[in-house]
Amino acid sequence: MRVTHNMMISTFLTDYYNNLERLQKGQNMLSSGKKFTRPSDDPVAVATSLRIKTDMARNDAYTKNADDAKSWLEITDSALSQLGDLLQRTRELAVEGANGTLTQSDMEKIAQEIMQLKAQMVQVGNTQYNGRYIFAGFKTDTAPFSETANSYSGDDNFIEFEVGPGGNKMAVNVPGSRLFDVVGGTSRLLQMMDDLKSALENGDHQAVSSMIADIDKQLENVLSVRAEVGAKSNRIDLIQNRLQNDNYNFTALLSKNEDADMAEVITNLKMDENVYRASLAAGARIIQPSLIDFLR
Incomplete structure (x- = not known):
């Protein structure tokens, strides 16, 4: 399968937004102290809380x-x-x-x-x-x-x-x-x-x-x-x-069902932050000038 430059950029952006979403979810848990803020985060836990x-x-x-x-x-x-x-x-x-x-x-x-x-x-x-x-x-x-x-x-x-x-x-x-x-x-x-x-x-x-x-x-x-x-x-x-x-x-x-473990949240948030920063660094290398840019 031929890998194009656009395919690489599209894959990078998908992974980038996934990493950003995990980072945002961790930040929400840290600020709210809750494991979930909407039903889609954990439907089973939400039903239990109700x-x-x-x-x-x-x-x-x-x-x-x-x-x-x-x-x-x-x-x-x-x-x-x-x-x-x-x-x-x-x-x-x-x-x-x-x-x-x-x-x-x-x-x-x-x-x-x-x-x-x-x-x-x-x-x-x-x-x-x-x-x-x-x-x-x-x-x-x-x-x-x-x-x-x-x-x-x-x-x-x-x-x-x-x-x-x-x-x-x-x-x-x-x-x-x-x-x-x-x-x-x-x-x-x-x-x-x-x-x-x-x-x-x-x-x-x-x-x-x-x-x-x-x-x-x-x-x-x-x-x-x-x-x-x-x-x-x-x-x-x-x-x-x-x-x-x-x-x-x-x-x-x-409390056991809803409250987040702050130590675990901070650890995971730090890991997600490192992954996010790594994805930014990888993206900077992927999005390089193409051959067409050099031929202009």
Whole structure:
């Protein structure tokens, strides 16, 4: 095959641009710190990064839900603590009111405090988190209790947060129907407070004494609900730790897949630079004046 001068120059230019492209790619890796800057650089690595980033985005969503669930449970536990304190105070007043030596005036004073305790219980029942009533079931935009009526305006549904893959969900709310012992739409807890007030105002020491057992029952119910909330809060702590570890692992995998080895990049870049300089030197020898130039 006859080798022409144009063929030599064409071959040189092809090799020259290939060397220049490798040099530019190495410089891009050095400046960006990444193994690739576009999908064509490494399609397989790009696909892997996209999968990892998708998992990270999903993990971030689970983390946000877990944080929201934790806050909800903390607000719920605080409300349950207040309700427990109110019932404990109610019991103390009932024990005091059962004392037959109290005057009618004393009994009425206790009755007035009982009504204040009931009003505060209603406030606890209407506790809100982020603009939502936490004891109203799905009806989070409606106050479940009122001071003038002992009825329950919420429902018995549970609000679930997805906190992990595979449909890992957790119910974070406590329906007010359970907490306030709602039967037939009426809160027996609030009704008990009204009955206790009436017994005190009537000076019925025996009736007041008999209601202490009812107070203990309501107090036991609140403590049981609070124990469940505490268990869920502990579980959320474990979930948050796992999600944090998953996020760390995803970040490490993404870095391993995308980040370039700087020592290797610098070594290869130096080699590519030497090859590029050699190609320039070779080109200077190839592109010499031809025979025609000497015949002119």
